[in-house]
Amino acid sequence: xxxxxxxxxxxxxxxxxxxxxxxxxxxxxxxxxxxxxxxxxxxxxxxxxxxxxxxxxxxxxxxxxxxxxxxxxxxxxxxxxxxxxxxxxxxxxxxxxxxxxxxxxxxxxxxxxxxxxxxxxxxxxxxxxxxxxxxxxxxxxxxxxxxxxxxxxxxxxxxxxxxxxxxxxxxxxxxxxxxxxxxxxxxxxxxxxxxxxxxxxxxxxxxxxxxxxxxxxxxxxxxxxxxxxxxxxxxxxxxxxxxxxxxxxxxxxxxxxxxxxxxxxxxxxxxxxxxxxxxxxxxxxxxxxxxxxxxxxxxxxxxxxxxxxxxxxxxxxxxxxxxxxxxxxxxxxxxxxxxxxxxxxxxxxxxxxxxxxxxxxxxxxxxxxxxxxxxxxxxxxxxxxxxxxxxxxxxxxx
Numbered sequence: 001x002x003x004x005x006x007x008x009x010x011x012x013x014x015x016x017x018x019x020x021x022x023x024x025x026x027x028x029x030x031x032x033x034x035x036x037x038x039x040x041x042x043x044x045x046x047x048x049x050x051x052x053x054x055x056x057x058x059x060x061x062x063x064x065x066x067x068x069x070x071x072x073x074x075x076x077x078x079x080x081x082x083x084x085x086x087x088x089x090x091x092x093x094x095x096x097x098x099x100x101x102x103x104x105x106x107x108x109x110x111x112x113x114x115x116x117x118x119x120x121x122x123x124x125x126x127x128x129x130x131x132x133x134x135x136x137x138x139x140x141x142x143x144x145x146x147x148x149x150x151x152x153x154x155x156x157x158x159x160x161x162x163x164x165x166x167x168x169x170x171x172x173x174x175x176x177x178x179x180x181x182x183x184x185x186x187x188x189x190x191x192x193x194x195x196x197x198x199x200x201x202x203x204x205x206x207x208x209x210x211x212x213x214x215x216x217x218x219x220x221x222x223x224x225x226x227x228x229x230x231x232x233x234x235x236x237x238x239x240x241x242x243x244x245x246x247x248x249x250x251x252x253x254x255x256x257x258x259x260x261x262x263x264x265x266x267x268x269x270x271x272x273x274x275x276x277x278x279x280x281x282x283x284x285x286x287x288x289x290x291x292x293x294x295x296x297x298x299x300x301x302x303x304x305x306x307x308x309x310x311x312x313x314x315x316x317x318x319x320x321x322x323x324x325x326x327x328x329x330x331x332x333x334x335x336x337x338x339x340x341x342x343x344x345x346x347x348x349x350x351x352x353x354x355x356x357x358x359x360x361x362x363x364x365x366x367x368x369x370x371x372x373x374x375x376x377x378x379x380x381x382x383x384x385x386x387x388x389x390x391x392x393x394x395x396x397x398x
Contacts, residue, residue, distance in 0.1 A: 030112030030143075030171035036195050037161020039152060042176030045114040046243055048136050048215040050225045055212040058119035060100040065122060067097070074131045075214065082200055085127055086186040088157020093200025095127035095188065106142030106172065106208045109268055113174030114245060115140030116231045119255075121210040124202070125189055133183035135217035138176025142208035143167045150177040151194045155185035162195035181217060233264035258287035281319050282307075 035041040042048070053073030057065065067077040078085045081094045100120045107117035117140050141148050144167075151162040163177040177187075190207055192198045213227050219241030220226055226236040226243035232252040234245040252269035254262045259271025276285040276293035282301035286294050301307075302314035302321050313324035 030173035031165055031167035033173075033175060034164045034166075035161060035177075036164065037159065038180065038182070039161030039163060040178040040180060041163045042136065042138050042178055043113045043174065045116075045138060045174045045176075045213065045227065045230070046245060047176065047178070048138055048213050048227065049241075049243065050216040050218045050220050051227045051243070052130075052132050052134055052214055052216055054214075054227055054229050055122075056119070056229055057100060057122045057210060060120040062100055064097045064099055065125070071131070074134070075212070076129050076131070077125070078127045078129065082127065082186065082188070083157075086129065086153060086155075086157050089153055089159075089186060090157070091151075091159070091194050091200060093192070093194075093198075095200065096124055096202055098122045098125035101208065103142070103208075103210070105170065106144050107140065107210065108143070108170055108172055110266070111140060111172045111174070114230070114267075115172060115174035115211065116229070117142070117172065117210040118231055121208055123208050124206060125209060127186065127188045127200075129186055130184055130214065133216060134214045135179045135181055135183060136176065136215040137184065137187055137212070138174055138214075139189065139209045139212045141165055141167070141173055141175045142210070143170040143172050145191055145207045147193075148175065148189070148191060148207050149193055149195070150175065151188045152177055152179050152184050153186040154179075154182050157185060159195065160184075162193075164193070178217065231267075231269070233267050233269055256289045257292045258289050 033041045033043050053070065053075055055070045055073075055075060059069070065077065067079070069077070077098060079095050079097050082089045082091050085095070099122070101123040103117055103119075103121045106121070107115075111117060121142065137150065137152075139150075147164060147166045149162055149164055152160045154160055160179050160182055161177075163175065165173065165175040167173070188194065188200060189209065190200065192200050194200055211229065213229075220238040220243050221241075223237045226238055227245070228236050230236060230245050233248055233250070235248060237244050237246070247267040248264050250264050252262050252264050254269040254271050256262075256271060258274055258276075260274050262269050262271035264270075274287065274293070276287045276295065278285060278295045280295065280303075282298050282303055283295040284298055286296070288294055300321065301319045303316075303319065305312070305314050305324075308314050308321035308324075311324060312321040314320070315322055
């Protein structure tokens with residue numbers, strides 16, 4: 001079906017051809033963006049005029065994106081052969097259902113061209129049609145997927161043109177296409193150069209992106225014609241027919257429990273990292289953006305000898321266990337002070353002791369050496385001799 005183009009769209013399309021001609025080709029804020037065919041490349045979100053709708057993909061959290069998720073704001077996703085989606089298209093290939101994914105490291109700050117990537121993002125996207133005469137479309141393209149392409153057909157299935165973005169390393173940037181007043185009948189995004197004759201494949205729809213926005217390509221009248229989903233650190237307003245997104249310095253929430261005192265800085269919500277230190281040298285102190293502080297015990301780390309295997313000792317400073325010296329003999333608190341832990345007599349420096357004497361007759365159980373017994377015998381002999389002498393003296397006096 002042929003659709004006539006409203007006069008105001010044709011006029012603005014001609015205006016755009018001159019006003020945006022400097023973008024073909026141009027160097028984007030991140031990587032290089034180039035246009036082929038009868039389209040103009042957009043490298044800044046402010047170039048989307050009279051915003052008709054946007055898709056943020058934060059409804060998630062996982063699985064397929066419903067094909068009609070954004071039908072209420074004019075965009076419908078499609079799967080299957082491109083020629084089936086829009087009769088008249090001759091490009092081969094088919095689209096698959098996009099899925100919700102976490103952003104990972106595909107969107108490093110700062111994102112070029114005012115692009116925004118918050119919350120969940122979309123993968124394997126995709127082929128789309130619009131219920132309004134949309135002439136502009138842009139998205140925040142994630143890096144790490146090589147060259148990426150936005151390709152547009154008119155409502156009769158004729159190929160209009162394509163925008164190519166070649167990122168530098170792990171760049172992320174806003175990338176857009178302007179059909180200069182021609183309503184888009186079908187638009188695809190992916191890694192295949194369809195304008196160059198390639199088929200649209202699963203690899204071609206494997207790029208990661210976020211914050212899709214589409215517009216009618218006419219000057220805005222009020223702020224309501226501009227994108228109101230640019231994140232917590234920007235405002236939106238219409239100035240002389242052009243959407244503007246001034247940055248703020250307001251407090252914000254970066255949705256990261258590892259930061260505090262979050263504040264808008266140059267359009268980004270930036271917080272101060274919290275400290276997870278627990279003053280324990282035997283824990284690895286880290287922070288997870290969702291779970292918070294984590295103090296993980298370090299294997300084989302010690303704070304005292306009790307943390308080491310038996311016989312080892314803890315070396316403070318390095319907090320490692322090493323083999324220790326053999327333990328000294330331990331004394332008991334019971335019994336003779338001269339006994340060891342085994343109960344055996346302790347050795348002294350006072351000479352050898354005699355053998356123990358066994359008490360077989362119920363006596364005192366005393367013990368003596370041989371020299372002690374001889375001395376006692378001598379004393380007894382002297383006593384007897386003294387008694388005998390005294391007895392003789394007594395007899396002589398008688």
